[in-house]
Amino acid sequence: MTSAPYDPARLSHCAGELIVNIRELSERGWTPATSSNFSQRMDDAHIAITVSGRDKGRLTEADIMVVDLDGQPVATDKKSSAETLLHTQLYRRFPEIGCVLHTHSLAQTVASRLFSGNGHVHLEGYELLKAFTGNTTHETTVELPVLPNSQDMPTLAAQVDALLDVQPMWGYLIDGHGLYAWGRDMAEARRHLEAFEFLLACELEMRKF
Numbered sequence: 001m002t003s004a005p006y007d008p009a010r011l012s013h014c015a016g017e018l019i020v021n022i023r024e025l026s027e028r029g030w031t032p033a034t035s036s037n038f039s040q041r042m043d044d045a046h047i048a049i050t051v052s053g054r055d056k057g058r059l060t061e062a063d064i065m066v067v068d069l070d071g072q073p074v075a076t077d078k079k080s081s082a083e084t085l086l087h088t089q090l091y092r093r094f095p096e097i098g099c100v101l102h103t104h105s106l107a108q109t110v111a112s113r114l115f116s117g118n119g120h121v122h123l124e125g126y127e128l129l130k131a132f133t134g135n136t137t138h139e140t141t142v143e144l145p146v147l148p149n150s151q152d153m154p155t156l157a158a159q160v161d162a163l164l165d166v167q168p169m170w171g172y173l174i175d176g177h178g179l180y181a182w183g184r185d186m187a188e189a190r191r192h193l194e195a196f197e198f199l200l201a202c203e204l205e206m207r208k209f
C-alpha cells in the first residue's frame with residue numbers, strides 16, 4: 001500500500017459527483033446485478049474509484065475508494081474494481097482524462113455480441129456523432145471497437161493500448177460484457193457514454209426492419 005497523501009476534500013467532492021451520476025445511470029438499468037465501475041481523477045497521483053462488487057444503484061461514500069495510478073489502494077484495505085487497470089491505463093496514458101465510466105446496458109451488451117465478428121460498430125451519418133469531442137458534423141464516421149472479453153485485465157489493457165496506438169477514441173465495447181467511455185470530466189464522459197448508448201440502440205433498432 002502506498003502512503004502518498006491526497007486531499008480528503010477532493011475525495012469527498014469526487015465521491016459525491018460519482019454517486020449522483022452512477023445512481024442516475026443505474027436507474028436507467030445500465031448497471032445490473034452489481035456490474036459496472038466508475039472513476040474520477042482526483043489529482044496527478046490519485047483516482048477515486050468504485051469498490052468492487054457493490055450495488056452501483058445504492059452507493060454511499062464508503063463505496064468510493066482511492067487508488068494510485070498503478071491501481072494500488074491508498075490508505076484503505078478495501079478492494080477496488082476488478083477492472084481497475086482499464087481505468088488507470090487511461091489516466092496514465094492521457095493526463096487530460098478526468099473520468100472513466102463503464103456500464104452493462106442491454107443495448108451495449110447485445111450490440112457487443114452482434115458486432116463482435118466485425119471487431120467494431122460502424123456509426124455514420126448521425127447528428128449525435130457531434131456529441132463526441134472533436135466532431136463538428138454528422139458527415140463523419142466513428143468506429144466503436146469491440147474487444148474479445150477476458151478475465152485477464154493485462155490482456156484487455158494491452159488490446160486497448162494497441163487500439164489507442166492507431167486511433168483516437170472515446171470508448172470501446174467488450175464482447176458480451178459492456179461499454180467503456182471516458183472524457184476530460186464527468187460531463188464529457190457522460191455525454192460520450194450516452195451518445196454511444198443511443199447510437200447502439202439505433203443500430204439495434206434498424207436491425208429489426
Ligand SMILES: CSC[C@@H](O)[C@@H](O)C(=O)COP(=O)(O)O
Nearest residue numbers: 033034035036037052053081082
Ligand atoms: C457482476 S458481473 C460484472 C463484473 O464482472 C465486472 O464486469 C463489473 O463491471 C463490475 O466489477 P467490479 O469489480 O464491481 O467493478
Ligand SMILES: [Zn+2]
Nearest residue numbers: 035036177178
Ligand atoms: Zn464490467
